[in-house]
Amino acid sequence: MDRRPTTSPSCIGKRGCIVLALLLTGLSTSGCSFNLASLTPGTDKDEPKATASTAPQTRSLAAKSDPQEAKVQAARGASLAQAGQSEEALVAFNTAIDLDPYSAQAFYQRGQLYQTEKRYEYAIADFTSANGLTPQQADPLLSRAQCYLALGKNQEAAADLDEASSVAPGNVQVWMARGAAYEKLGNREKAADSFGRAVLLRPNDNAARNGVVRNGGKAG
Numbered sequence: 001m002d003r004r005p006t007t008s009p010s011c012i013g014k015r016g017c018i019v020l021a022l023l024l025t026g027l028s029t030s031g032c033s034f035n036l037a038s039l040t041p042g043t044d045k046d047e048p049k050a051t052a053s054t055a056p057q058t059r060s061l062a063a064k065s066d067p068q069e070a071k072v073q074a075a076r077g078a079s080l081a082q083a084g085q086s087e088e089a090l091v092a093f094n095t096a097i098d099l100d101p102y103s104a105q106a107f108y109q110r111g112q113l114y115q116t117e118k119r120y121e122y123a124i125a126d127f128t129s130a131n132g133l134t135p136q137q138a139d140p141l142l143s144r145a146q147c148y149l150a151l152g153k154n155q156e157a158a159a160d161l162d163e164a165s166s167v168a169p170g171n172v173q174v175w176m177a178r179g180a181a182y183e184k185l186g187n188r189e190k191a192a193d194s195f196g197r198a199v200l201l202r203p204n205d206n207a208a209r210n211g212v213v214r215n216g217g218k219a220g
Contacts, residue, residue: 070100074109081113089113104133108140120147138168145177149184157181165194172201172208179211192217 077092093110096103111126127144131137141164148157161178168174179194195211199219202208209219 064098065100067100067103070096070103070106073099074103074106077106077113078109081109081116086113086117102133104130104137104140107133108143111140111143115143115147118150120151123147136167138164138171138174141167142171142174142177145181149177149181154181154184158185165197169197170201172198172205175201176208176211179208179215183211183215188215191215195219 073092073096077089077096080086080089080092090110090113093106093113096106097110100106107126108130111123111130114120114123114126124144124147127140127147131140131144134140141160145157145160145164148154148160158178158181161174161181164171164174165178175194175198179191179198182188182194183191192212192215195208195215196217196219198205198208199212212219
């Protein structure tokens with residue numbers, strides 16, 4: 001009878017371990033390297049590489065700052081705006097602000113251009129910058145309030161005009177705008193008072209007189 005030798009499971013396991021050990025020994029002695037990190041998903045290859053094209057570009061404001069040239073560009077922008085050349089005026093104002101980011105006049109004039117074009121949000125941002133650079137000035141507050149009124153933000157307009165009227169109590173436009181703001185808010189007393197102050201400064205102003213009467217006051 002032909003009896004084949006049987007191989008026990010334990011023997012197979014031992015042989016397998018021996019073969020694996022020999023294989024690993026051979027790899028280490030042959031100089032091959034095995035990077036376990038390469039098996040980990042999302043490492044190395046998924047990380048973006050910083051390149052010259054993706055790196056943020058910075059510029060030195062000090063290197064380009066030129067307040068005198070900024071004034072020239074702002075004046076040029078104002079002339080272009082008066083001539084109806086809005087696009088060219090905007091370029092000039094942008095250049096002025098780039099040359100002098102602390103130029104309240106350039107921000108104010110660019111804001112006026114935006115206001116004329118009914119780009120009120122942009123105008124408000126510029127008037128806010130101008131007001132921050134030159135606080136206690138009525139013009140940026142008045143212009144910003146007018147933009148707020150155009151957008152129906154009457155409470156914000158009234159707040160600006162309260163401040164503007166305390167800074168420039170002799171400004172008729174401020175009182176007229178304040179009267180309009182409070183009239184829209186339904187505060188007839190403050191509206192009549194504002195229009196009344198405008199009448200005192202400009203007695204023949206029919207719009208101011210009508211505002212007083214419309215809100216229950218007496219126009220002198």
